[in-house]
Amino acid sequence: xxxxxxxxxxxxxxxxxxxxxxxxxxxxxxKEAVDVRFAxxxxxxxxIGMSHLGMKILYGAxxxxxxxxxxxxxxxxxxxxxxxxxxxxxxxxxxxxxxxSAFDMIGFTLQYELSYTNILNMLDLAGIPLKxxxxxxxxxxxxxxxxxxxxxxxxxxxxxxxxxxxxxELDIEVMELYRQCKHNGTSKEEFLRLAAQIEGVYVPSLYxxxxxxxxxxxxxxxxxxxxxxxxKRNIMDLDHAYYPDxxxxxxxxxxxxxxxxxxxxxxIRGCRFCQAGFLYRPFREKSIETIDAxxxxxxxxxxxxxxxxxxxxxxxxxxLFELIDTLHQWTEPDKVSISLPSLRVxxxxxxxxxxxxxxxxxxxxxxxxxxxxxxxxxxxxNVTEDQLIxxxxxxxxxxxxxxxxxxxxxxxxxxxxxxxxxxxxxxxxVDTYYQHKDxxxxxxxxxxxxxxxxxxxxxTPFQWFGQDTEEILxxxxxxxxxxxxxxxxxxxxxxxxxxxxxxxxxxxxRRLGQVLETVFHMGQHFDGWDECFDFDRWMxxxxxxxxxxxxxxxxxxxxxxxxxxxxxxxxxxxxFLQEECEKAYREETTPNCLEQCSxxxxxxxxxxxxxxxxxxxx
Amino acid sequence: xxxxxxxxxxxxGAARYISHLDLVRCMTRALRLARVPVWxxxxxxxxxxxxxxxxxxxxxxGNRECMDIRITEEISNEELVHRLSERLPEDLPILAGxxxxxxxxxxxxxxxxxxxxxxxxxxxxxxIRSLLQMNTIFVLxxxxxxxxEMDVKPYFRDLDIRSIDRNMLALSVRLPCSTAGSIxxxxxxxxxxxxxxxxxxxxxxxxxxxxADFSDFF
Numbered sequence: 001x002x003x004x005x006x007x008x009x010x011x012x013x014x015x016x017x018x019x020x021x022x023x024x025x026x027x028x029x030x031k032e033a034v035d036v037r038f039a040x041x042x043x044x045x046x047x048i049g050m051s052h053l054g055m056k057i058l059y060g061a062x063x064x065x066x067x068x069x070x071x072x073x074x075x076x077x078x079x080x081x082x083x084x085x086x087x088x089x090x091x092x093x094x095x096x097x098x099x100x101s102a103f104d105m106i107g108f109t110l111q112y113e114l115s116y117t118n119i120l121n122m123l124d125l126a127g128i129p130l131k132x133x134x135x136x137x138x139x140x141x142x143x144x145x146x147x148x149x150x151x152x153x154x155x156x157x158x159x160x161x162x163x164x165x166x167x168x169e170l171d172i173e174v175m176e177l178y179r180q181c182k183h184n185g186t187s188k189e190e191f192l193r194l195a196a197q198i199e200g201v202y203v204p205s206l207y208x209x210x211x212x213x214x215x216x217x218x219x220x221x222x223x224x225x226x227x228x229x230x231x232k233r234n235i236m237d238l239d240h241a242y243y244p245d246x247x248x249x250x251x252x253x254x255x256x257x258x259x260x261x262x263x264x265x266x267x268i269r270g271c272r273f274c275q276a277g278f279l280y281r282p283f284r285e286k287s288i289e290t291i292d293a294x295x296x297x298x299x300x301x302x303x304x305x306x307x308x309x310x311x312x313x314x315x316x317x318x319x320l321f322e323l324i325d326t327l328h329q330w331t332e333p334d335k336v337s338i339s340l341p342s343l344r345v346x347x348x349x350x351x352x353x354x355x356x357x358x359x360x361x362x363x364x365x366x367x368x369x370x371x372x373x374x375x376x377x378x379x380x381x382n383v384t385e386d387q388l389i390x391x392x393x394x395x396x397x398x399x400x401x402x403x404x405x406x407x408x409x410x411x412x413x414x415x416x417x418x419x420x421x422x423x424x425x426x427x428x429x430v431d432t433y434y435q436h437k438d439x440x441x442x443x444x445x446x447x448x449x450x451x452x453x454x455x456x457x458x459x460t461p462f463q464w465f466g467q468d469t470e471e472i473l474x475x476x477x478x479x480x481x482x483x484x485x486x487x488x489x490x491x492x493x494x495x496x497x498x499x500x501x502x503x504x505x506x507x508x509x510r511r512l513g514q515v516l517e518t519v520f521h522m523g524q525h526f527d528g529w530d531e532c533f534d535f536d537r538w539m540x541x542x543x544x545x546x547x548x549x550x551x552x553x554x555x556x557x558x559x560x561x562x563x564x565x566x567x568x569x570x571x572x573x574x575x576f577l578q579e580e581c582e583k584a585y586r587e588e589t590t591p592n593c594l595e596q597c598s599x600x601x602x603x604x605x606x607x608x609x610x611x612x613x614x615x616x617x618x
Numbered sequence: 619x620x621x622x623x624x625x626x627x628x629x630x631g632a633a634r635y636i637s638h639l640d641l642v643r644c645m646t647r648a649l650r651l652a653r654v655p656v657w658x659x660x661x662x663x664x665x666x667x668x669x670x671x672x673x674x675x676x677x678x679x680g681n682r683e684c685m686d687i688r689i690t691e692e693i694s695n696e697e698l699v700h701r702l703s704e705r706l707p708e709d710l711p712i713l714a715g716x717x718x719x720x721x722x723x724x725x726x727x728x729x730x731x732x733x734x735x736x737x738x739x740x741x742x743x744x745x746i747r748s749l750l751q752m753n754t755i756f757v758l759x760x761x762x763x764x765x766x767e768m769d770v771k772p773y774f775r776d777l778d779i780r781s782i783d784r785n786m787l788a789l790s791v792r793l794p795c796s797t798a799g800s801i802x803x804x805x806x807x808x809x810x811x812x813x814x815x816x817x818x819x820x821x822x823x824x825x826x827x828x829x830a831d832f833s834d835f836f
Contacts, residue, residue, distance in 0.1 A: 017636050022633065251632070251635075253640060300651070301651075303651035
């Protein structure tokens with residue numbers, strides 16, 4: 001539903017279907033009959049937000065409680081926003097059409113650093129004060145979760161609390177406490193003190209930060225009984241965790257228009273650049289029976305004809321062939337196709353491709369991440385060139401002729417030779433195609449190399465690493481631009497400036513809050529979109545706040561530096577990350593969790609692969 | 619067996635903001651969910667066979683729209699309507715399932731109603747009437763071949779204007795609507811902007827689909 005006043009705006013905006021709600025399976029309750037209303041806010045457009053699995057899980061989990069009602073809110077695109085501001089229409093939720101200010105709790109998901117300005121804009125569009133201290137009541141409590149909550153410090157002033165880790169149980173527990181406090185007329189301060197006692201809840205206002213004269217963090221001190229370190233929440237048994245049996249089916253086309261069935265959480269690989277690989281440990285699989293039943297239920301409630309088996313690395317699911325064969329028993333007669341979002345270079349096989357009949361032979365994507373073996377050893381991406389060549393050979397034999405390869409530049413210890421090796425690898429793939437006897441006749445091979453700039457992230461072995469400066473990245477980019485060895489290779493390179501800003505905020509501290517506020521007031525938002533991103537404006541905002549972005553992005557940190565996220569505990573020991581960092585510089589690799597436990601610390605959660613691999617925990 | 623069934627539906631509320639392509643996808647999902655034994659096309663990427671009379675423009679409601687599907691097993695029209703209704707969003711209700719009488723290509727005209735909200739319906743009425751007094755009414759018409767100036771006076775000659783209340787004027791008009799060429803009722807709004815400087819937000823509904831002799835299409 002949408003407010004009556006919006007009707008006059010809709011004929012004049014792009015894609016009005018974004019703003020109207022009314023989808024099949026959306027949950028509409030009576031507001032008088034519920035105790036706590038939760039607005040799930042996705043700080044990007046409808047099409048992106050509606051593709052997000054986490055939102056579907058939490059929407060269902062909250063709405064299955066009779067006295068809670070969760071609704072959806074997305075960032076209006078700039079044309080709609082302008083018209084809403086002209087007509088003084090507050091940002092509203094799609095189920096009831098009620099303004100955001102009518103909600104008890106306003107929750108944002110933090111997926112990406114460059115969406116932070118959209119958060120401020122959404123609050124502002126709803127007339128809600130940006131800063132936590134300017135919202136004295138319990139009403140309009142502003143909360144957040146998601147991967148970027150692992151270092152939420154740049155947002156600390158704006159949010160009342162953060163959820164760390166898996167949200168299925170945690171969010172509900174906090175809402176239960178809220179319900180009680182609302183009923184008893186408890187103050188916001190008291191509610192926050194109580195909430196901080198729940199494992200996985202981080203209340204930033206209860207922590208005092210002291211800084212060293214050089215600008216680094218000296219210490220974090222917990223006050224009012226809050227825990228000194230906040231540990232993330234983990235769902236250990238995915239078979240018994242909540243999973244939705246339906247979700248709102250968008251009427252307009254969205255980015256991922258299909259069912260996402262999560263098959264496992266966590267990752268065994270330990271690629272040293274990958275934050276998700278560490279944040280979501282330990283590796284936990286769902287059983288075939290659960291995946292089968294959940295996928296079937298979702299097909300029957302949504303009408304989709306495609307199920308994507310999603311996770312950080314689905315081909316690591318140990319009984320993948322058996323899983324797909326089980327699903328095929330009903331997906332084939334029902335004309336439902338199965339897709340895998342991510343394939344690894346080292347376990348792509350004709351047997352797997354035979355089972356995934358839906359994969360159209362238009363293009364295949366792999367992520368070797370680096371061009372030289374030396375570089376891949378540094379980042380612990382344990383795939384070899386032989387494996388890659390073997391894999392593309394298989395793909396060519398199966399009829400593919402378009403290959404896309406993902407790489408990063410700006411990785412620790414990287415030299416210009418390592419960058420050149422990206423192009424060499426592309427050339428080898430092209431040569432492999434022409435040496436191949438059974439290649440599809442009459443078609444030329446197309447190899448696209450997509451190259452992004454590396455962003456060092458918290459909770460990874462590279463969290464100490466200073467990002468390459470723009471000059472160095474420019475030099476590396478020049479090689480990629482000028483030395484392309486074949487017309488069959490297409491190199492795309494994107495976002496040195498956006499990567500730089502990501503690096504600033506990924507490892508930022510509380511002082512960056514004023515930069516966000518300043519740049520927002522300059523009119524900046526939708527920074528993840530090229531048409532809106534304005535780097536100069538950002539630099540102006542840093543200057544106005546007297547902060548140097550290089551301090552956050554390109555400075556290398558000593559191992560003994562206190563980080564703004566050190567008081568947040570994701571189970572991974574800082575000492576382990578340091579060991580991994582040192583190994584990286586020695587070009588030594590670390591085996592994956594299935595081969596050998598590397599004692600990262602995630603065993604403290606007492607579950608998943610850790611229990612299987614470490615007898616002392618059982 | 620293979621049999622064509624004509625499904626009649628309404629498109630209103632939130633559903634009026636979905637494009638024709640999105641409507642097709644929405645109907646496909648609903649037909650799958652309702653387990654209607656539909657015939658799939660036999661191309662490289664099989665899809666549910668569906669044929670529509672004339673697509674509705676984005677933002678326009680339809681009181682009685684239709685699409686043809688092909689079924690492969692016997693199922694009563696009542697049963698089909700019942701099952702499909704349960705699987706569609708509220709704003710896309712199914713009205714009936716019938717055996718097609720006319721061919722889809724026989725649709726030649728459509729009747730539209732335009733509700734115009736305004737501050738003074740009498741004044742607006744006067745402005746529209748004076749617009750229609752002109753010898754020619756040129757507006758910019760968008761088409762695949764590019765934009766061109768076109769005189770729409772002949773099409774709106776028989777416009778019926780009724781004042782609902784002080785703030786609402788209801789217009790109804792019959793316009794060409796076929797693959798050979800259609801006239802969008804919102805062209806009148808464009809003309810009002812150009813000639814009278816009036817900024818109107820119309821609420822448009824396609825009320826009926828008609829044959830060349832203006833009788834109802836079934």
